[in-house]
Structure formats: C-alpha cells, structure tokens
Amino acid sequence: MLDITRDDQSTVHLKGRMDASQADTAHEVMDGIDGTWTVDFSGLEYISSAGLKVLLATQQRLWEDGGELLLTGMTPHVKMVFELAGFDSVFKIS
Amino acid sequence: MIGLHAAASFLPVLLFLAILRSVDPYRLVSARSLGLALLGGCVAAVVAFGLNGVIRDALGLSELALSRYAGPLVEEFLKGAVVAILLLRNRAGFLVDAAILGFAIGAGFACVENLYLLTTRDLGLATWIVRGFGTAIMHGGATAVFAILAKLAEERRDRVTLVGLLPPLAAAFALHSLFNHFVLPPLLSTAVIALSVPLLVAVVFSKSEASTRDWIVGGFDADQEVLQLMETGVLSDSRVGHYLGELKARFPGEILVDMLCLVRLEAELSIRAKGILMMREAGFDPKPDDALKAKIHETRYLEESIGSVGRRALDPFLRIRGKEQWQRSVLGVR
Numbered sequence: 001m002l003d004i005t006r007d008d009q010s011t012v013h014l015k016g017r018m019d020a021s022q023a024d025t026a027h028e029v030m031d032g033i034d035g036t037w038t039v040d041f042s043g044l045e046y047i048s049s050a051g052l053k054v055l056l057a058t059q060q061r062l063w064e065d066g067g068e069l070l071l072t073g074m075t076p077h078v079k080m081v082f083e084l085a086g087f088d089s090v091f092k093i094s
Numbered sequence: 095m096i097g098l099h100a101a102a103s104f105l106p107v108l109l110f111l112a113i114l115r116s117v118d119p120y121r122l123v124s125a126r127s128l129g130l131a132l133l134g135g136c137v138a139a140v141v142a143f144g145l146n147g148v149i150r151d152a153l154g155l156s157e158l159a160l161s162r163y164a165g166p167l168v169e170e171f172l173k174g175a176v177v178a179i180l181l182l183r184n185r186a187g188f189l190v191d192a193a194i195l196g197f198a199i200g201a202g203f204a205c206v207e208n209l210y211l212l213t214t215r216d217l218g219l220a221t222w223i224v225r226g227f228g229t230a231i232m233h234g235g236a237t238a239v240f241a242i243l244a245k246l247a248e249e250r251r252d253r254v255t256l257v258g259l260l261p262p263l264a265a266a267f268a269l270h271s272l273f274n275h276f277v278l279p280p281l282l283s284t285a286v287i288a289l290s291v292p293l294l295v296a297v298v299f300s301k302s303e304a305s306t307r308d309w310i311v312g313g314f315d316a317d318q319e320v321l322q323l324m325e326t327g328v329l330s331d332s333r334v335g336h337y338l339g340e341l342k343a344r345f346p347g348e349i350l351v352d353m354l355c356l357v358r359l360e361a362e363l364s365i366r367a368k369g370i371l372m373m374r375e376a377g378f379d380p381k382p383d384d385a386l387k388a389k390i391h392e393t394r395y396l397e398e399s400i401g402s403v404g405r406r407a408l409d410p411f412l413r414i415r416g417k418e419q420w421q422r423s424v425l426g427v428r
C-alpha cells in the first residue's frame with residue numbers, strides 16, 4: 001500500500017510501497033504538481049520500476065517548464081538503485 | 095534532372111529508415127549498429143552484382159528468370175547473411191531493433207543498386223519513382239521480414255541456427271520474387287509496397303514494444319531484488335542462495351566468490367541498461383558513462399575466472415547471452 005500526500009511546503013511524502021499496483025495513484029498525485037517539488041522518500045519501503053517510471057515522467061514534464069523534483073530521505077538501498085540505474089543524472093538527490 | 099532522379103531513388107528508403115528509428119521510444123539501435131547494417135547492405139549489393147552475373151552465365155538464364163527467381167534468391171540470401179551476422183553478434187535484442195537493422199541492410203543494398211543504375215542507365219522519372227518508393231522499400235521490407243522471422247526463430251531456439259533461418263529466407267524470397275513478377279502495373283505495385291511495409295512494421299512495433307516494456311519492468315525489479323537479497327545478507331535463504339549452496343560441493347571457494355561477484359555485477363549492469371531504456375522512454379537522453387568500462391572489464395575477468403563450466407552452472411538464473419548480452423550494447427560499452 002502506498003500513502004502519497006502533498007503538503008503546503010511543496011513536498012510530496014511517500015510512505016509504504018510504490019509498485020505497479022500503486023502507480024496509477026502516484027500518477028494522479030504527481031500529475032497535479034507544477035514547478036519545483038521535493039519528494040520525501042523517508043517513509044518509502046520499496047520502489048519498483050513502475051514507481052520509478054512515474055517519477056521519470058514527472059521529472060520530464062516539470063523540466064519542460066523549468067521546474068524539477070528534488071529527492072530526499074532515501075534509504076541506502078533505494079539510493080543505490082537510483083545511482084546504479086543512472087537516475088542520479090536526472091534527479092538531484094540529497 | 096539527375097538530382098531529381100537521385101532524390102527519388104535514395105530519399106524514400108533513407109527517410110523511411112530514419113522515421114523507423116525515431117519512432118522507437120527506447121532507441122534500441124545505436125548509430126554505430128545502423129551504420130554497420132547500412133554498410134553490410136552495400137557490401138551485399140556489390141557481392142550480389144558479381145554473383146548474379148556468374149549464375150546467369152553459368153546457368154544460361156534469361157534476364158526475366160534472373161530477375162524473378164535467381165536474383166531474389168541470391169540477394170535475399172546475402173542480405174540475410176548480414177542479418178545473421180548481426181544476430182550472432184547480439185546486435186538485436188527485440189523484434190523492433192531486428193526490424194530496423196533488417197530494413198537498414200535492405201536500404202544499403204537498394205542505395206548501391208540505384209547508384210549503379212543512376213550512373214549507367216538513362217531512365218525516366220517514373221522508373222526512379224518505382225525504384226525509390228517500390229524496389230528500394232521492397233528491399234528494406236523483405237530484409238526486415240527476414241530479420242523479424244530470424245529473431246523470432248532465435249528466441250524460440252535460444253540461438254541462431256541455419257535451420258531457423260530457412261523460413262525467413264523463404265519469406266523474403268517470396269516477397270522479392272512476387273514484387274519482381276510485376277503482377278500489378280509497376281506504379282500500383284509500388285503503391286502496394288509503399289503502404290504494406292509501413293503497416294507491417296507498425297504491427298511489429300506495437301507488439302514488440304509491449305514485450306520490451308515487460309522485459310524492462312520485470313528485469314529491473316528482479317535485479318533490484320537480487321541486489322537487496324545480497325545487501326541484507328539473506329541471499330542464502332533465497333532460491334538463488336540455495337542453488338549457490340549446492341554448487342559448493344562442485345567448485346572451489348574462490349570460484350564461488352567470483353560467481354557471487356558476477357551475479358552482483360551482472361545485476362548492477364542490468365539495472366543500468368534498463369535504467370537507460372526507462373530514461374529514454376521518458377524522453378531523457380542519458381550520456382554514456384565511462385565508469386562502466388571498469389565494471390565490464392571486471393565481468394570479463396570473472397567470466398574467465400569462473401570458466402565455461404562455472405558459467406553453465408550459473409545459467410539457471412544468470413544467462414549471460416541473448417538479451418542479457420545485448421543489453422551491454424545499451425550501456426555504450428562492449
């Protein structure tokens with residue numbers, strides 16, 4: 001189950017598992033953001049390729065308008081997967 | 095006028111090739127592979143030119159028999175040989191890139207053929223339209239059909255075999271020979287080819303795109319899982335861990351360590367390759383990473399250290415051939 005919420009500090013909070021079954025929910029939330037947003041991974045246990053695709057598509061859309069997603073609070077494993085996949089060339093990770 | 099004739103003879107097939115490559119969201123065919131395929135097609139055309147002449151003289155064939163039967167067989171055989179070489183060298187991972195490479199080989203062939211005719215014959219514009227939109231697209235289409243069927247045969251048999259290449263050759267020959275029979279008026283034949291080849295390619299693209307997506311998604315998540323198992327130290331409790339445990343009795347300790355390193359490294363490289371494809375699909379243009387060269391060199395060292403028996407032992411969950419071998423080309427490092 002994925003709990004995905006937005007706050008008024010332009011931050012998206014992810015909690016639980018961001019997999020194929022939750023990709024549509026994530027898409028709906030991410031489609032509603034514009035400009036630069038921070039995505040807080042600290043509550044995220046697992047992210048699959050379906051979740052990563054949502055983030056990539058959102059980043060591409062935001063880039064076109066001069067915005068971006070900033071990723072924070074990743075577990076060491078998730079951060080390692082991002083780096084191995086080369087996604088650190090597309091996202092700023094802190 | 096020569097400029098118009100040249101444009102009519104070269105542009106349609108090259109433009110079609112460029113469109114084919116650009117509509118592939120994963121950009122599976124590198125510029126280098128495309129260049130090699132075009133060059134291969136050019137070489138096949140030169141060889142075919144000589145061979146057709148030898149066969150015609152040796153068998154006393156008429157021009158009609160040569161153009162309807164012997165020529166198509168020789169030409170499709172030679173273009174198919176180039177496809178087979180590219181498949182053996184793991185240049186095509188899916189039907190989409192096989193189709194693009196096949197079409198490129200046919201395009202290279204057609205360009206050389208048209209260049210020869212442009213420089214030796216004085217033909218009218220209608221003929222160049224037929225040759226550019228009909229014959230050239232037919233050459234590309236026939237070889238694309240060969241490549242698609244050969245790739246399917248390779249996937250079924252798990253390797254490229256001579257027997258597996260015979261039905262693709264028969265199909266490409268039938269298409270080429272039928273076109274050369276000119277059952278329909280030339281301009282109508284040209285229209286049929288110019289419409290049917292893109293339709294065929296569109297069907298293949300839509301089917302293959304789904305399988306490419308499934309492979310990326312399934313593979314990425316499986317590789318990530320392997321890494322997580324290794325990270326958390328619970329690999330020994332997994333199916334992979336049990337299997338590696340069974341190998342303890344058959345291989346020395348240092349080889350087993352190399353096996354584990356290879357499993358991890360292959361998972362890392364596989365994640366990068368699929369990550370690149372996912373980024374391309376999303377519209378990004380990831381640059382080649384020179385740091386990957388060290389990892390590729392390390393996998394080669396480990397593969398040598400483990401040896402062929404060790405690699406075969408790892409086959410049930412680490413198949414370093416086919417798509418897994420091909421995906422290294424996505425990394426931009428071989």
